Amino acid sequence: MRTTGRSKSRPALVVLTTLALAAAVVVADVPNAPPAHAAPFVEAVENVGADCTFPSLPAAASNSRLPDPFRRADGTRITTKADWRCQREQTKRLMEQYVYGQKPAKPASVSGSVTSSRITVNVSQNGRSTSFSANVSLPSGTGPFPAVVVYGGFGADTATIRSSGAAVISFDPYAVGKEGTGRANKQGAFYDIYGSNSQTGLLMAWAWGVSRIIDVIETSGGSILKADATGVTGCSRFGKGAIVAGAFDQRIALTMPIESGTAGVPIFRGIAGEGAQSLSSAYGEQPWFGDAFGSYTGNPNNLPVDTHQLVGLVAPRGLFIMDNPHIANLGPRSASVAALGGAEIYKALGAGGNITYWSDVADGSHCANRSEWRTPLQQNIQKFLLGSGSSQGQMRISSRAAGSLSQWADWTTPVLTDGPTPTPTATATATPTVTPTPTPTVTPTATPTATPTVTPTPTPTPTPTSAPGGCTATVSLNSWNGGFVATIKVTAGSSALNGWTTTVTLPGGAAVTNAWSSVNSGTNGTVRFANAPWNGSVGAGQSTEFGFQGTGNGQGLTATCA
Structure with missing residues (x-):
């Protein structure tokens, strides 16, 4: 069942009722989509809220529910779309402080070159310098072309990307932040500039590398690649990298993480309950997280942020999250909750049609090229990179791993007005209605249950x-x-x-x-x-x-x- 249009007064919390049939899929169009010509919503700079100032940021405090993404540090809630610029900056700084480590601003000197087969990046800052490169594969036709940065050659189907009219930039994240190192001896181009003992984790270092690639494309003259039409994708650990890159650079038009698991899309507060990779395991496996996150691996309820807000940092730009409901270790149920929570931010900004979450897949192999994703991949590239499509975002959540936002959120979504004058009270608006087939049952207190055939046993x-x-x-x-x-x-x-x-x-x-x-x-x-x-x-x-x-x-x- 699909729902369209706007409800005048409905709770903002999404409730999913999981069917006992393993084949059942939750399907919903996401409402309030902007017109096609408004995409891709990219900004001209990496971070438009850099000038925002705050007397204080929300402090760590125990809360088993997902933090309210619309609440300021002083307890008031934003009321206009213009308010989101600094509210987004507040969230960004919290993510840096508690989760991923700081992403430094653009270095003093970034130079390089773009050819039809390669991008070179040279960086200098405070007497230190480094360089790295990425391979380029162009589609057929005449440029300049939009491009998708593919982490490690391991993300969305590159053949489909190129046949859709976008170039592929093969980015080696290990050149920027190497795995297999201790936290006090981090290595790679990022740490050449900011020091091997930097408290910034690999995921943010990799995001910094993607931003420097975009810097070089911007100054290349635009005859080969378009600077304002860049996407990013990756799977598994590279899916973690992709969502962080898209969240922390507003010049990225389309973000496409795949099966990202812990440290990526799934909510921190939920992964333990479904047998996903633990926070302590992910923190210890590689220095993906920032060093400060080590204090919260055993008590994520104390974090003042969670990943529904990471998803919201991408808004209102294009976001296509691909997930695997067959592997509990990836935290797909918690990922669906993050997507539903993030979709509320998209909806409040009037861009609900710009987010898709898709875990409705039959094949459980990790990081496989799936036929189910081919068409939405083409549609997202057309809409956000080529500017020639108007497809609407969907929540295609498999009942094998369907999360319930109402179980985790006790806030409602405000109606953000276009004008600068705030209203006294935030009012709930329509939620992307997620209706399982064949029995559309929405029960406010329902808690989804896993299908009988999939029971994670860590x-x-x-x-x-x-x-x-x-x-x-x-x-x-x-x-x-x-x-x-x-x-x-x-x-x-x-x-x-x-x-x-x-x-x-x-x-x-x-x-x-x-x-x-x-x-x-x-x-x-x-x-x-x-x-x-x-x-x-x-x-x-x-x-x-x-x-x-x-x-x-x-x-x-x-x-x-x-």
Whole structure:
């Protein structure tokens, strides 16, 4: 069932009722879309609210509900669309302070070049300099072209991007912020400028790198690539990077994170309840988060922000979130809540049609190119990068992992007026109505339940095993009926590792279907996983992680490292 139009007075909280049928999908058009000619809503500068000042910012305080994205530090709520500029800046600064670390402003000197095959970036600041580059692949036709920055070549289908008329910029985030390093010894182009002990995490460092690419495109003359029509995408850890990049640079017209998991789209307050990767695991796996987030991995309720506000930082620009309801470790239920909460910000700004969340997919493989996403990908590129489409955003939430915003939010969405005069009281407006098929049931106190076939079962106490060679392998498991995801931490002993191999013995009937951050040999029985090109070097006492998805029952699998 689809809903359109505007309700004059409805609660702003979305309530989802999950059907028992695994195939059921929540589908809703998001109302209040602006006319097509208003897209892509990009700004001329990286951050339009940089001049906003605040007597104080909201302090950390225990709150099990999602913070009100429309509330100022003094307790008042914004009332006009113009108010959003500084309200957005307040949220941005909170995200920097508590979650990702500071994103510095544009450095004193950014230069480089753009050709039909490559972008070079040179940066200087305070006597320090660095450089990095990215490959370019143009579509057919005559430029200048819009472009999508693809993290690590691992994001939305690049063939579809190019056939839709946009160039692909292959961005190596590890050149800007390297994984596998300690927090006091961060490496890469960002840390060349701001120091190896910077408290800014990798996700924000990668976002800084994307912004510097846009800087160079802006000064390149515009004969090859358009500076005001840039998108960004990535999957898994690169999906985390994509949503952060889009949130912190208002020149990005279209943001497309895929299966981002913890530290990406899913709400921090919800992931523990669905067996997703824990905050402490994500914080320790790699320095993705800023250093300050370590104080909140065990108590996210104390954070004055959550990721529905990260989603809102992208508003009103184009946002297409792609998710996987089949892997609980990715936190898809919590991601749907973040998307629904962020959609309220879009709606308040009159841009509800500019956000899409899509977890209605049949294939559970991690980071697969899915046929279900091809058409909306084309539509988003047309609308936000080419300016030739008018498709409306949708909430296509699989009932396998359907979250309820009303369970997490106790605030309503104000009607933000166009004029500068504030109104005394905020009034709720229409919510993107999310109606499961075939029985449209909306119950204010409903709590979604998982389908019988998908029950995340995290293994609470992983057991490390070791082998000669000075390293250990620790296994963590998330299982459901018929499948599982294994995350394996490889930790070096007293000596550094220069390459490693982990041998995994699978239970009978179990098989590997997909692996990441490793190169596997075999799919069942005894399977060997070697390091990927970027995570073979592990310092003494340091760790790196890889993972794989499997079919069957993964309980009892063992791993040794050499």
